[in-house]
Amino acid sequence: MIWIAIRMLTGDRQKFYGLVFGIAFSTLLITQQLTIFVNLLNRGATAVHNIATVDVWVMDPVSRTQDVVFPLPSTALDQVRSVPGVAWAVPHLRAGAAVRTPDGDLEGVTVVGVDDTTLIGLPRNLIAGTRDDLSVPSSVFVDDVGRTRLFPEDVDPIGARLELNDQRAVVRGIVDVDPSFTSQVVLYTRYSNALNYVPGTRNRLSFVLARAAPGVAPEELVRRIETQTGLKARTREDFAQDGVTFIIENTGIPINFGITVALGFIVGIAIVGLTFSLFIRDNIKQFGALKAIGVHNGKIRAMVAAQAGLVGLIGYGLGVLMATLFISIGGATSVDFKGFYTPWQIPLLTLLAVALIILGTGWVALRRVLKTEPAAVFR
Amino acid sequence: MSGCADVTDNGAAISVTGIARDFEAGGQTLRVLHGIDLDVQAGQLTYLVGESGSGKTTLISIVAGILYPTEGCVRVFGTDIYSLSDRALVEFRLNTIGFIFQQYNLIPTIDAASNAAVPLIAQGMNREEATERGRTMLERLGIGDQAGKLPSQMSGGQQQRVAIARALVHEPKLVVCDEPTAALDAKSGRRVMDLLREVAVASDRSVIIVTHDNRIFDLADRILIMEDGRITHDGTDVPANER
Ligand SMILES: Nc1ncnc2c1ncn2[C@@H]1O[C@H](COP(=O)(O)OP(=O)(O)O)[C@@H](O)[C@H]1O
Ligand SMILES: [Mg+2]
Numbered sequence: 001m002i003w004i005a006i007r008m009l010t011g012d013r014q015k016f017y018g019l020v021f022g023i024a025f026s027t028l029l030i031t032q033q034l035t036i037f038v039n040l041l042n043r044g045a046t047a048v049h050n051i052a053t054v055d056v057w058v059m060d061p062v063s064r065t066q067d068v069v070f071p072l073p074s075t076a077l078d079q080v081r082s083v084p085g086v087a088w089a090v091p092h093l094r095a096g097a098a099v100r101t102p103d104g105d106l107e108g109v110t111v112v113g114v115d116d117t118t119l120i121g122l123p124r125n126l127i128a129g130t131r132d133d134l135s136v137p138s139s140v141f142v143d144d145v146g147r148t149r150l151f152p153e154d155v156d157p158i159g160a161r162l163e164l165n166d167q168r169a170v171v172r173g174i175v176d177v178d179p180s181f182t183s184q185v186v187l188y189t190r191y192s193n194a195l196n197y198v199p200g201t202r203n204r205l206s207f208v209l210a211r212a213a214p215g216v217a218p219e220e221l222v223r224r225i226e227t228q229t230g231l232k233a234r235t236r237e238d239f240a241q242d243g244v245t246f247i248i249e250n251t252g253i254p255i256n257f258g259i260t261v262a263l264g265f266i267v268g269i270a271i272v273g274l275t276f277s278l279f280i281r282d283n284i285k286q287f288g289a290l291k292a293i294g295v296h297n298g299k300i301r302a303m304v305a306a307q308a309g310l311v312g313l314i315g316y317g318l319g320v321l322m323a324t325l326f327i328s329i330g331g332a333t334s335v336d337f338k339g340f341y342t343p344w345q346i347p348l349l350t351l352l353a354v355a356l357i358i359l360g361t362g363w364v365a366l367r368r369v370l371k372t373e374p375a376a377v378f379r
Numbered sequence: 380m381s382g383c384a385d386v387t388d389n390g391a392a393i394s395v396t397g398i399a400r401d402f403e404a405g406g407q408t409l410r411v412l413h414g415i416d417l418d419v420q421a422g423q424l425t426y427l428v429g430e431s432g433s434g435k436t437t438l439i440s441i442v443a444g445i446l447y448p449t450e451g452c453v454r455v456f457g458t459d460i461y462s463l464s465d466r467a468l469v470e471f472r473l474n475t476i477g478f479i480f481q482q483y484n485l486i487p488t489i490d491a492a493s494n495a496a497v498p499l500i501a502q503g504m505n506r507e508e509a510t511e512r513g514r515t516m517l518e519r520l521g522i523g524d525q526a527g528k529l530p531s532q533m534s535g536g537q538q539q540r541v542a543i544a545r546a547l548v549h550e551p552k553l554v555v556c557d558e559p560t561a562a563l564d565a566k567s568g569r570r571v572m573d574l575l576r577e578v579a580v581a582s583d584r585s586v587i588i589v590t591h592d593n594r595i596f597d598l599a600d601r602i603l604i605m606e607d608g609r610i611t612h613d614g615t616d617v618p619a620n621e622r
Contacts, residue, residue: 001501004489011488289484292445293545294473295501296466374445377480378436378557 001295005303006310008283015282018275019311020318023354026268027319030261030350031342032326037257039340043181044243047094047112048236050123050177051209055218057239058089058208058225061232065243067110067180069094072205072231079229080208085216086225090115091191092207095198099187100163101150109146109185111164113194121209122175122188128158129173134190140164140197141173145335146185162187164197178339181247265353273361276308280365284372292374300369308362316354320347383452383459391418391454392585393442393553398451400437411437412608415451421552422582424575424598427589428617429605435589436557438605442587443555444472456552473501477546477579479556483538485530485545491517491537492526495544502549509548516544519578536567540574547579554579556588572598 010016042049047066048057058080060070080089093113098106114121119131127144134141142150142157151157162169164187175188189197195204210233212221218235225233234242248254280287287300295303323342330337386396395417402409411434419425427435440446441453444460453460455475463471477498485494493506495513500506514526520540522533530538539559546554556575560568572588576598579586588599596602596617604612612618 003506004486004493004497004500007489007493008486283486285482285484286486289478289480290497290501291469292443292472292478293498293501294469294471294476296469299501375440377478377484378440378445 001299001303002306005306008286008303009279009307009310012279012282015275015279016311019272019279020315022268022271022275023312023315023357024318024322025271026264026357027316027350027354028322028326029264029267030353031320031323031346033257033260033264034346034349035323035327035340035342037253037261038343038346039337040181040253041244041247043179044245044247045240046178046180048240048243051121052124053120053211054209054236055212056210056221056225056233056235058210058229058231058233059206061230063206063232065246066094066239067182067243068246069206072208074205076205076229076231077208079231080210080225083210083221083225083228085213085221087211087213088118088120089208089210090118090120091205092121092209093191093194093198093204094206095194095204097164097187097198099150099169099185102160102162107150107185109164109187110180111194111197112186112188113191114188115209116190116192119190123177125176127174127176133172134188136170136172138168138170138193139172139189140169140193141175141188142171143175143177143179143186143188145177145179145183145338146187147174148335149185165199167196169193169197179335181243183336265357268354268357269360272311272357273364276311276361276365277368279307280304280368284369285377287369288372288374288377291372292377297370301366304362304366304369308358308365312354312358316351319354320350382462383454386452386454388454388457389418392421392456393417393419393587394452394454395438395442396452398438398441398448398453400434400441400446401449410449410608412441412448415608415610417603417610419585419587419601421585422580423600424580424586424588426596426599426602427587427605428591428602433605434608435605439555439557439587439589443476443478443553444468473498474549475552477549477551477554479539479542479546479554479559481558481561483530483535483542483562485538485541487530490527490529491522491533491541491544494530494541495548497545498549498551513544513548516548517541520544520574534567535563536570539563539567539571543571543574543579550584552584554584554586556586556590558589558591560590560592568592 060072063069077089077091080086095111097109097111099109100106119134133139147157157171160171198204212218222233222235327340327342331340395415398412398415399410400412402411429435441448447461460468460471492510492513495516496509499509499512517523517526520543522537522540525533525537560571601615602617603610
């Protein structure tokens with residue numbers, strides 16, 4: 001009977017495709033939007049993720065995220081270094097500046113100053129240049145997404161001259177990192193250089209980056225630094241989360257994506273619900289005949305479940321496939337999707353949404369079939 | 380109350396005793412069958428005729444186990460069918476009764492042989508064997524060459540023959556047909572009735588046909604006429620004034 005149920009459905013091409021499309025569309029919309037949402041949120045934490053070796057970020061008590069920073073006094077570095085359990089601590093600067101490009105355009109950038117000697121704070125992977133190139137005077141490295149904003153596609157940025165705060169800067173490397181939430185161009189340079197590139201003169205230490213000595217837990221080090229220096233300290237994970245939370249609390253992103261995801265769900269219910277009930281209506285006489293002939297309700301249930309389940313499986317599979325294609329093609333062709341990935345929870349969540357749509361519409365359809373009196377076929 | 384507790388089994392293939400049926404309509408209770416008694420023997424083709432609204436469909440629905448009577452007893456080959464559980468009654472229909480509907484009610488997306496095989500598939504027979512038997516039954520009904528066609532690719536008369544194949548494929552002991560020729564032209568209708576006479580009737584089977592079609596009365600072993608929920612004539616022919 002399951003075979004008959006499946007043929008009843010797949011033989012009705014229009015409705016079958018409509019149903020599969022409805023589920024696939026919902027799946028695509030929900031998966032794709034959730035993926036973009038999660039990855040956008042993660043971009044609130046890219047500056048933290050990009051620096052792998054740091055255990056603890058130390059900052060002014062009012063600083064909140066990588067980009068919402070109040071500068072520290074320069075004494076903070078030695079204060080942190082003197083806390084027991086600190087293996088090393090280095091200065092780190094993040095500040096906004098305006099850069100004049102070779103074409104004469106002005107572009108807002110984030111200047112990141114990394115430790116002069118160890119270069120801690122510089123992301124690990126370079127697309128062009130070597131780490132040593134940053135030691136050359138006036139050297140800056142540009143992030144690979146920012147590079148597309150500063151320079152035309154066909155121009156090799158290596159060796160290009162920029163003007164920052166009336167100072168000369170020369171691009172000598174390209175850093176492979178995921179862009180930040182604002183996608184602003186990031187220029188990496190040595191800390192001492194950075195001080196010349198950003199306007200203003202005093203208190204331009206944004207963070208002190210610290211590493212815990214072996215055997216000291218980052219959480220413990222945070223506690224020690226805070227009690228001993230009066231500064232704010234966050235573990236790497238907590239500070240990354242702070243960046244994400246800031247976006248959640250200060251932008252309309254969660255609401256916007258929430259609305260789209262809800263729409264995907266509602267459209268799915270609407271298309272699938274309507275089409276499935278049309279399908280049942282068209283076949284109600286056949287179902288009635290089957291009941292009269294002697295197909296009991298348990299088998300009828302299994303038939304409708306098989307029909308709904310088939311639609312759900314094919315539609316979900318297609319939808320996930322399309323969403324994956326979308327994300328990977330997007331990641332390959334557009335810097336806006338650089339580094340995007342789909343965490344496994346998202347397809348699972350989508351599966352749950354699809355299951356809800358299928359169960360809801362299947363249940364309504366089933367009730368109609370079960371309510372049909374076998375005697376009605378003689379009418 | 381319905382049931383056969385007080386009715387002894389008289390051995391007839393179908394035995395209907397004191398059947399009444401009420402319908403609720405517009406807040407009123409309407410009695411459409413008034414204490415019907417009827418025995419039908421195996422090996423007979425019985426016609427049930429009468430004006431529209433006289434209760435023919437209601438009566439064969441009750442006889443066929445798809446509509447509960449308000450009062451009375453129905454025995455089908457000895458089984459008090461309305462004392463069965465819902466599940467057992469469904470099972471009983473599947474094994475004992477063949478149905479032919481006015482609107483054929485074939486499944487539009489499977490071919491004729493598969494449609495004819497539906498009761499066997501529902502009984503749990505594997506699909507290949509069931510379809511093979513469906514095809515054999517179609518051959519007996521003269522449409523073996525149509526076995527691979529979808530219902531929409533066949534004429535009304537051919538579709539009704541597929542429906543007849545479906546009603547007979549599992550060799551039920553009772554076959555009920557409600558106006559099987561009503562949607563057909565005279566020629567195909569006659570052909571369908573001839574086939575029912577030739578193929579459906581068997582020594583251990585009763586066939587009951589509700590029909591309007593008075594050109595084909597000559598095929599019946601017995602003719603019942605209903606008026607206003609009562610059987611008013613019972614014989615091998617119809618009275619001259621009904622012809
Ligand atoms: N489900 C129902 N609800 C209400 N009235 C019904 C129902 N089924 C049949 N009737 C009434 O019962 C009477 C007999 O109907 P039916 O058995 O279909 O007659 P026939 O088949 O001879 O035309 C009619 O008056 C019809 O309106
Ligand atoms: Mg009728």
